[in-house]
Amino acid sequence: MTATRVSTLALLALAATSASASTTSRSGAIAPAASLPAGVLDRVFASGSDSVRGGSPVTVYTDRAAFLAAVAPGYAEHDFSEIAPGTTQPIQYTDGSDSWHYVIFTGVFATHPLYNGDGYISTDRVDDPISVATSIFDPPFTAIGANVWPSDFSLQPTSGQVVLTVLMQDGTIGATETVDTSGSDDFRGFVATAPIAGLFVDAPEIDPPVPGQSQDRWATLDNLVIGSATP
């Protein structure tokens, strides 16, 4: 990773902050569920009727197979089996048919490292997101998906929510998904018609807390796919 790339990511994050600040709702016509293709969760963005600040439509998938069917061959896939438990620096990959270059880290303004399990990604600090991001100088990708779940202090899967945010390279928020989950099987995939800057995964704390339990949740991610939408 070069200093230029980091600066770009910083700019992208600033753009995301700005876009988030201007977005108050996702109101809009939602197509009948019966008409949704299998695995497609949200037609709001697929219809293009609820784009943010003129951003590009994004289709959200809850099923991995359906998502992969919407992704062109040559996508990059990581099960992170090479990842050892413990803290790590940002992880950089350059792979896939278009040699996509992307970095997995805790966030541009986060000052703490990743804290991974045996073959999956998480964060050291409870308030940090998992960020999977590229820069405007890298080959653009338009599809990204992964298994996501909240983990506890000991990296064990636990109940809670995971919030995913897709940031487009034009600075808009392409999609925001909240997943209620208790295990590592939940999948979310995003396919766009414009370049994606990154995916940010948060795990908010349980509110209200359950007596006798920690309310802390850490964002956790595995089985990442990055690619291009099927033409």
Added chain:
Amino acid sequence: MIASSFPRFHARTLRAAALAAACFGTAFAPLAHADIAVTGTSTPTTYARGRINAFLLDLHVVSNAFGGADALTFQLPAGVTLSAVRKRNTFTFCSDIHPLVNGMGTSDGGWYQLGWPALDGCGSFAGSPDPGEEQIVIVDIDVPAGYTGDLPLTVHALGDGNGDPPSEADLVLTLGDEGAPTQPILAVASKLALATQGDMQSVQTLAIGNTGAGTLDYTITTTLNDGVTPPDCGTPVIEPWLTFAPASGAVAAGAHADVALTFDASIVTAGTHTAALCIASNDPAEPMRAIPLQFSVAAVSCASPSNIFANGFDDDADGTCANALRTFDDRDAFLAAVAPGYETNAFTALRTGYVHGPLPFGNAYPYAVTAAPSYDIGDFYLFDGAGELSTVSAGDTSALTITFTGAPVTAIGGNVWGQMFQNLTSIEMNLQPPTAIRIELADGTVETFTATSQQDFRGFVSTRPIHALTFSAPVADGDGNYVWGVFDNLVVGSAR
């Protein structure tokens, strides 16, 4: 300890020469055009086998280009692991940037500037402290019992890129082996408390172990103990309520002998009675050991229908109307009293920062740790690389509590000390000043002592389950500063 320093660029060719020079205790001078080199010393210069050893490394970066180090990593022989890395002083890091401590629990890890290797962060390991000024990193090294001989600790500094390459340097600190003991070492509980009801006799076993070499010969007498002045073992006094057998014996190296202590509540009044066992032995380090005894007798008869709770305990599963608690200040003696199958936890490589409890640990003997006081942002603040649990802040109400949530636990012990992670009035961090430690068990038993280092140990072995215990350091020093009361290297299991 032997020190050598040389740029990595010349490492292959100069390593042998440097090590040869090191054998004579000399430092290898950095080359004139090298961008970076590192020198330093270790305190202490030797290690103990089968222990987590703490070393204060006074490290100085030498750079003709005024460069610093963006990463400071450590390499150890296979099987020897880093348990913790902490900084002491004179390091420059941006206030909002924390270093990455990686590789804890392995033989290769250390301290990286966040952002490395992109070198886009800020702060570094300072290159030039004032003359005579220490620049200390504290490393905890877990040495297995089977490791013998010299232990090379390689300190690797990765420079910040100022000046000409190479931008890396090694320092090899050779730590000496303290070796196996050559004399008998008496291993025994440091105190024993028995709570019982009236009209009964209770027999408790006191293990006398030998964790040294050769045969330990011992003789037991008793004397008075007022709990204030040290027992005078030179003046034997026989207490009629206490008998023991055998009164003398021999223990082979690595073995233990059981001494039966008989407490007779039928001949004393209700209340607390005290005495001390005096163990004379051929342990050259401590030829006379005094063990305080506390015998608490309740007024209620053991045959009373209300005896279950009259004895002061929540249960009476053993049906003996009594509970004995042995306290240990020595890890080896404690472990000799613990049954096989116990679990240990060094709390190495935990997540860091603000965390809400309870935090679960343990498998066969699960337990939860909570911290007080509780804040919205978290109950714990876990420091980078510290390798131990800690409350958000130090103070008279700050405490860590272990609550056992599964199988009955009758043996628990660990290192307990006072850790000054931060000091508002000094640049120095991670000091371990003498600290008044308070440990309270759920049954009301309180153990207090002054800890002086992270090697201080307290263990408890009970005849009844220990439900919970709380660690704190509630006493401020003369300047009003509080220290975090912490524990580490916890052993949880059952009494032997």
